[in-house]
Amino acid sequence: MDRQVVYADLKVSRDSSPKNSSPSSLPQDVCQGPPWHQFALKLGCAGVILLVLSVIGLTVSVISLTQKSSIERCSVNVQQNRNETTESPSPLQCMEPWQSFQDKCLLLSTINKPWNISLVDCSTKKSSLLLIQDQKELRQIQMQIKDEGISFWIGLNFTLPEKKWKWINGSFLNPATLNILGATKENSCVYITKKDVYSEDCGVEHKWICHKGVNHYTCISGC
Numbered sequence: 001m002d003r004q005v006v007y008a009d010l011k012v013s014r015d016s017s018p019k020n021s022s023p024s025s026l027p028q029d030v031c032q033g034p035p036w037h038q039f040a041l042k043l044g045c046a047g048v049i050l051l052v053l054s055v056i057g058l059t060v061s062v063i064s065l066t067q068k069s070s071i072e073r074c075s076v077n078v079q080q081n082r083n084e085t086t087e088s089p090s091p092l093q094c095m096e097p098w099q100s101f102q103d104k105c106l107l108l109s110t111i112n113k114p115w116n117i118s119l120v121d122c123s124t125k126k127s128s129l130l131l132i133q134d135q136k137e138l139r140q141i142q143m144q145i146k147d148e149g150i151s152f153w154i155g156l157n158f159t160l161p162e163k164k165w166k167w168i169n170g171s172f173l174n175p176a177t178l179n180i181l182g183a184t185k186e187n188s189c190v191y192i193t194k195k196d197v198y199s200e201d202c203g204v205e206h207k208w209i210c211h212k213g214v215n216h217y218t219c220i221s222g223c
């Protein structure tokens, strides 16, 4: 008996290969069930897989959503903190030896150098040789100059191909901004005194003025 059963099983398993399955005698009732069962099984399996996948998908999206919102909350916090720190030192102070001037910090040099050296000096101090926006700002800066006999290079020189005055930020001078006394020629740079604005050979030595934004300064000290 046992032997027969084993034999039958073996035969079934051998016969159930795709080619032989249709006409054989024994597998008839075995095969009648399976197409149905298998279909149902496959359907069930697919359902389970779909369910698992959708649960995973949901979990992932929920996690990423909560992370995103917490990141957003973080950046909002940072923004608010930044507002507070920039607004707290209300009468803005520049660090010595820089002096406060409106929304900038100014540094008036005490030594004399050619224009190109002063240009480099300001950039090594993470600042810029002075740029002047208009007549009003020029007058206000001139009020910071104590002695009438001192002259300060600013960030304006004569550029050759164009034969025009050019600010070191790359913009050309609007002639209405400054009335420059002296020659307008090659190798000329601009300095200011308490009273006036002059053109002079860039190789001559003068003092100079560096400026930088206060925001830049507060970040250096506060961050």
Ligand SMILES: *[C@@H]1O[C@H](CO)[C@@H](O)[C@H](O)[C@H]1NC(C)=O
Pocket: 080, 083, 084
């Ligand atoms: C932060 O600054 C922005 C503009 O820079 C302003 O609109 C906002 O109201 C400020 N927030 C706080 C809390 O001061």
Ligand SMILES: *[C@@H]1O[C@H](CO)[C@@H](O)[C@H](O)[C@H]1NC(C)=O
Pocket: 114, 116, 117, 120, 203
């Ligand atoms: C400044 O210019 C002089 C002469 O034009 C030159 O010898 C010197 O190397 C320049 N210095 C810098 C820092 O550019």
Ligand SMILES: *[C@@H]1O[C@H](CO)[C@@H](O)[C@H](O)[C@H]1NC(C)=O
Pocket: 131, 132, 133, 167, 169, 170, 171
């Ligand atoms: C360069 O500086 C001048 C003088 O302050 C200003 O008028 C001009 O708008 C500035 N240009 C740029 C590109 O910032």
Ligand SMILES: *[C@@H]1O[C@H](CO)[C@@H](O)[C@H](O)[C@H]1NC(C)=O
Pocket: 116, 157, 158, 159, 167, 168, 169, 186, 187, 188, 202
């Ligand atoms: C004028 O300034 C520019 C930088 O803004 C510089 O490249 C150029 O050499 C300067 N010209 C002279 C004569 O120093």
